[in-house]
Amino acid sequence: MPDVHVTIDGTEIAVPSGSTVLEAARIAGIEVDTLCDHPAIEPIGACRICLVEVEKQRALQPACTFPVSDGMVVHTRSEKVVGARKFVLQLLFSERNHFCMFCQMSGSCELQNLAYKYELDHWQFNRPMPTYAVDASREYFVMDHNRCILCRRCIRVCDELVGNGTLGLKNRGADAVIIADLDVPFGESSCISCGTCLQVCPTGALMDRASAYMGASDQVERVKSRCMGCPVGCGTELVVRDGQVIRVEGDWDAEPNKGLLCVVGRFDPQHEVRERVRKPLVRQGDAWSIADGEAAYGLVAEKVAAAGDSVATVASGFVTLEEAQALGSAVRGRKFYMYDLPQTDRTATMADLDEADLFIVTEMDLSLDFQVAGMAVKRGVRKRGARLILVGEGENGLADWASMRVGRADLAKVIAMAKSAERPVVVSGPAGLAAAREIVSAVPAASLASFAPGGNGRGLCDAGFGQTYAGDAAKVTVVVAGETSQVEPGLLDALKKQEFVVVVASYREPWDQVADVILPMPTAFEKSGTTVCADGQAGQVVAAMSTRVPTLEATIGMVAEAIR
């Protein structure tokens, strides 16, 4: 696009035509205060904090939506602008309850920061009292409408990024209220608890139950890491206070999730209720005792030494590449398995999902697994008008987004539709892979995004864990579980039949049903290493907390030492 020339606060610059005044100001290195605007979503000009003076315009204009034109002269700091912004802030503070000293967001609030910046030291208008009921019906976070400034960031991320369309606004003007669906309690709505709204809310209106009052933004550290919950491998920002992860946020700069997370990555770790394994546990009949390190490692060493080559090692997706390599070199020549093998004939990237005009999802519920990929499908349907075909029967959380549901027997129909699409993408899990392959091989334009459970599944495959575990008999079976909680009953049944089972895990359940010895393992918050994300890029898991639980490498070392 051709450049246009604008002058902002006396600096003349050339910016692409079609830019907004806000974008132009950023190019010129001039900061304009904003509130409803957020880089990940479209601007709507709702809050009027970004008002600037544009010469030849009668009224002040919102920089976030006002387009530049050639020769435009803009003032972002004139007296008029500052006065208008103060007035806007006064109105915002007067509409609802902004008694900051009782708000969990105090110290991290974008509204409060602006009030300090513009030196608001008193209420010019009415002192507002809370008038709306707090909605605490949602499991992980609470909505206090009294602190809401109606910026609509939450509505827009739910619609534009997550594609869920749960949130909206009822009534109008100052009476407007954020609602879910047909104004039902949030906890009874179509909300999927991804927490994206919570992450973008600039005020204390949305409050995380787990981390509320645990620390303001200048009291916490942020560590960029990766979720190991599923093979999407979302980039995270771990919010750390005093050596504890208090909250998980999505990393806006990370591929493939671009800031989004699902409930598994954002909330599950903070709401873990299973008993932590910190010391080795040894089974004695039906009882468990905390063993002192040497005894437990000695017992494992004895069994492993006696087993010779009859050792099977089974890994979950919570194992990093480095951990897998350590296992591989320690127990060379023995068998390595995964719970479930990832599919390797994957041709679609996550970016392809954002360009597809037709999604075909075979026998998989993307509202339960690989949810961030599911969000790409939902937003494709909602925002781009892409179509979605669900192949397979049964309940499916994406049914409302689907334009068609067909049985496994109707693949011919699906293939015909895929042939007339421009960029069809087939998404499958292990169950639907055969159908997915059939479609892809019949439709040259189609690409395939296949997922299998296990966060670092692809990495483990590369590291030699190339077989699916089917309960193969071994004298010693070592399960390297990490913090995984989704364990198929079939796996537990198979393990129950084994002679001697050692589980290295962060939590006791469900392994106490099958193990003879449980050795401690750090969680993904406590260890560093590499994981392979969707599209095959490596992601870094970075330790945000220290722990006395030995690393897997150290555990292997102690067993090896005891064997010697």
Place this chain on the structure above:
Amino acid sequence: MVLEQTKTEDRAAFDEGPLEEILDSFSAQEGAVIPILQRAQQAYGYLPEEALRMISKRTGFSLAQLYGVATFYSQFYLQRRGRHVINICDGTACHVKGAPRLVTTLEEELGIKAGETSPDYRVTLEVVYCLGSCALAPMAVIDGQVYGRLVPEKVLKLVRELD
């Protein structure tokens, strides 16, 4: 405004036919949500939950978006309305001339609050603010018919005469 908890018998009674036709006639037009809601309201007298769900499914507008539109414009009703609609004016002139007494009289008579509909769906009682007939204050509009210089006895009589 809360959405009426649709009673089971009403839900069973929801007839998709009229809405089906309306939606078909708009199927080529994207974003025609306001006319669709208007036509649906004409067909059903208000916007039942089932209608909103059906519109959402067919147009791709989320439930929350539809609810937003329906509560933004005062022309839309989310609750089933009575066969008769009484609008009592409580604008400045009517207020001074005793409109509040008319309202309390009718609230007592009908056993409902202003803004509500009687459980038998006979009457909806609403308070409005200045209908531009201040010379007739206090005035009311009953089923589109203007009545002026009202006193409680007179308004009671009018309402009792409604079937």
